[in-house]
Amino acid sequence: MLKQLSKYNHLLILFILSIFYMMPMFLYSGIIHFSMQDTYFHLSRITGMSNVWTSPVNYASFHHNGSMINQFYPWLTIYPAYLFYKITGSMVWGYKIYCWFITLATLLISYYSMFKMKKSTNIALIFSAVYTFSAYRATDLFYRGSLGEAVAMTFFPMVLAGTYEIFIGNEKNWRLLTFGMTLIVYTHLLSVAMLAVLIAFFLIISFPFWTNKVKRLKALFKATGTTVLLSLAFIVPFLEQMTQLKLYTPKGVSLEGFDYRRLLGNLIFNRINGFSIGLFLLLAIFMTIVGWKKLKKPDIVIFIVGVLMFISTTRLLPWDKLSTTPLLTIQFVWRLNAIVTLLLAYSFSVSFDSKKAVVRINRQILLLPIIVILHIVSIFNLYNSDKVYNLVARNDDMRTVIQDSDITGIDNLLHNIDYANQRVVENMDVVANYKFVLDGKEIKPEFNLTDSEVTIVLKDIKDSSDLVTPLYRYIGQKVTVNDKETRTKLSSSGTTELHIPKGNSKIKISYRYTRWAVIGRTISVIALIVISVPKNLVQKLKKKGELAKQ
Known part of the structure; x- marks a missing residue:
């Protein structure tokens, strides 16, 4: 009974913590x-999800160029932000409620994950709070506006x-890894790659x-296999576009x-714009x-790997020489701090626990x-400065405040070249200035657009001609x-x-959506239904089958 009360008390604490976390926003x-x-990028992504179930392109966002952004930047776990936006009728409120929603989810998932590993509600509570309130996660959410990575961190635990x-405990709980990795696939691809490397490393040293x-x-x-099946809805159309288009x-x-000096300053002053793990994790x-003695051998390994990864984010490692390797795909060294945060929060929460109830409660009340x-x-x-010095890019970041009235302007002006054809980068004039060119001459045709379709009206064209539009071209395009x-065809x-x-x-x-995209989505839905069938039901069906054979 006391254990049940403890769990319910902890859930209430987590809910209260989520409110305190989001209070500044x-x-x-x-x-x-x-x-x-x-922030602009992700707000435009959210407005572009109005037709995402029926069309891979939304013309209302990203300068109306028809960027197929949601085929390349996973969107499923960010879709609730669009729902909150539509329910409230306000992008500002929808965005904030969504940030609170993923914060609460992070607290709950962290708590559940740690409890699965250590079977201790007290360790789970400490880990949940330390991980969710970490400086690097705050950097993603409050400074960078990086929804993809911030949401991905929800599923890291x-x-x-x-x-x-799988490696140490009860291998029958393998679905935890499946659901965690699948949700990250539908959130942030770079996080998938980094975690896959980490899992491979732990496999090698622990096997x-x-x-x-x-x-x-x-x-x-x-x-692994189930993760792939569940992820085909994203993987198939992603690979289809990437392999057939440049x-x-x-x-x-x-x-x-x-x-070293800048890192130490960022840590000591817990600067959210410093991209570091922050003062507390230091x-x-x-x-x-x-508290080393409380760590078991696997915990010690996790702690050592976390510390070594933290040290590796400094100039001690010759990162400039590694820029010619596949490691360049992470784009920024400080991105590793997402994993460092996970590992250090885990090892700290284990070492911080106490067998004595009074000591444990006092520690929680203090921490x-x-x-x-x-x-x-x-x-x-961070918020009370109009101009913040970006401690990594070494330039000034002007602080602005986005209101609902600004969203249309963001969608109109923010053109996105990520995953556009390579020629666009070298010929930005047509795209950026939204030009229509008929036989080499710019024209101003009548046109209107909806989320899913652009209509262009041309009148009194004297001869058959070639029209170049400012609209991107992908597989799955339908033109009448x-x-x-x-x-x-693809223009110059x-x-x-x-x-x-x-x-x-x-x-x-x-x-x-192409035929292959539909097939991928269908397989993923079927796999989800199959894997979601309760274990007890599967066992009952097996027993009935065995009895029938007898």
Whole structure:
């Protein structure tokens, strides 16, 4: 009974913590944005989800160029932000409620994941608070406006718990790894790659010490295979576009580790714009060393890997020489701090526990307010400056406030070249200035657009001609001229070009999901239904089958 009360009390504490966490954001009337960061990008992504179930392209967002952004930037876990936007009728409120929603989800998932590993509600509570209130997660959410990575961090603990269970604990809990990795696939691809490397590393160093190696390997294969099946709805259309088109992909220029002096300053002052793990996790490293005896061998390994990864983000590692390797795909060295945060929060929470109930409660009463106050003070320090010096890019980030009235302007002006054709990067004029070019001459045709379709009206064309539009071209495009479907080609500017007859023409350009995209989605839905069937039901069906054979 006491254990049940403890769990319910902890759930109430987590709910209260989520409110305190989001308090700085809700106290402002709009959405705080820093000029060099990603808030505009993700707000435009959210408005572009109005037709995402029926069309891979939304013309209402991203300068109306028809960017197929949601085929390349996973959107499923961010879709609730669109729902909150529509329910409230306000992008500002929808965005803030969504940020609170993923914060509460992070607290709950972290708590559940740690409880699965350690079977302790007290360790779970500490881990949940330390991880969710970490400085790097606050950097993603309050400074960078990086929804993709912030939401992905919600599921990191589930991946850690699933890996832990397969390698060390009860391998029958392999679904934890499946659901964790699948949700990250539908959120942030770079996080998938980094976690896959981490899992592979833990596999190599732990395999010699495994018990029941065959069973654990089977569980790992099940988790991997099921993750792939559940992810086909995104993977198939993504690969279809990437392999058949020459697209511009975002890449880092070079990799650079933290300067020691700047890193120390960011840590000590818990600067949210410093991209570091923050003051608390720095202190947690030393506190974990003090509580070393409470760590089991797997915990020690996790702690050491976390510390080494933290050290590797500095200039101690020759990152400039690694810029020519596949590591460049992470774009920024400080991105590793998402995983560092996970590992250090885990090891600290284990070392911080006490067998004595009085000591444990006193520690929680002392720790939780410190974490909350440190977070709130740091965010207010960030928000109360009109100009913030970006401690990584070394330039000024102007603080602005986004209101609902600004959203249309953002959609109209923010053109996106990520995953456009490579020619677009070298010929920005047509795209950026939204030009229609007929036989080499710019024209101003009548046109209107909806979320799913662009209509262009041309009148009194003397001869059949080639029309270059400012609209991107992908697989799945459907174009009609006077209600007759026609083919298009890639223009020299990397956009859609088509041949039109003389006289009057009414051109309609839209998109549909390809056959392969539909197949991928269907397989993923079937896999989800199968894996969601309760274990008890499966066992009952097996028994009935065995009895029937007898």
